[in-house]
Amino acid sequence: MAGMDEIVIYTDGGCHGNPGPGGWGCVVIDGENVRKLSGGEKQTTNNRMELSAAIEALQAVALEGRKIVVYSDSQYVKNGITSWIKNWKKNGWRTAAKKPVLNKDLWVQLDTLYNSLDVEWKWVKGHAGVEYNEVCDQLCQMEIAKFE
Numbered sequence: 001m002a003g004m005d006e007i008v009i010y011t012d013g014g015c016h017g018n019p020g021p022g023g024w025g026c027v028v029i030d031g032e033n034v035r036k037l038s039g040g041e042k043q044t045t046n047n048r049m050e051l052s053a054a055i056e057a058l059q060a061v062a063l064e065g066r067k068i069v070v071y072s073d074s075q076y077v078k079n080g081i082t083s084w085i086k087n088w089k090k091n092g093w094r095t096a097a098k099k100p101v102l103n104k105d106l107w108v109q110l111d112t113l114y115n116s117l118d119v120e121w122k123w124v125k126g127h128a129g130v131e132y133n134e135v136c137d138q139l140c141q142m143e144i145a146k147f148e
Helices: 046-061 075-090 104-116 131-145
Strands: 006-015 020-030 033-044 067-072 119-123
Touching: 006 046, 006 131, 020 046, 020 131, 033 046, 033 131, 046 067, 046 075, 046 104, 075 104, 075 119
Parallel strands: 006 067, 067 119
Antiparallel strands: 006 020, 020 033
């Protein structure tokens, strides 16, 4: 559980088909308070939903002014925001292969939030029985079902 000095967040996103109907979910743990947030889109990709979960979670706590620990089962999100994005920005939002970065609009939003907050990113294995990661997955599936 989160201590009073930090907020713990779990995020997940997914699709049925890729692209296809998608959903995102997050759990925000602030001391004893646990909030669940979710949303989705009729036609999207898995990576867009993973990014959306992280963005929505950080926006929900952006004014708290405390350390935030984000657990994501997406290496794409974790590595993208902590490592790859530096070179993407330096290279005019192009990958090492000189191709345009996919989901740039969401990366810009996440980068802005990340740079304005005290965020630590941690990877957690998906579908491995981690309680709040499983809750996030259930939220995703609930959102996807709304579009099917």
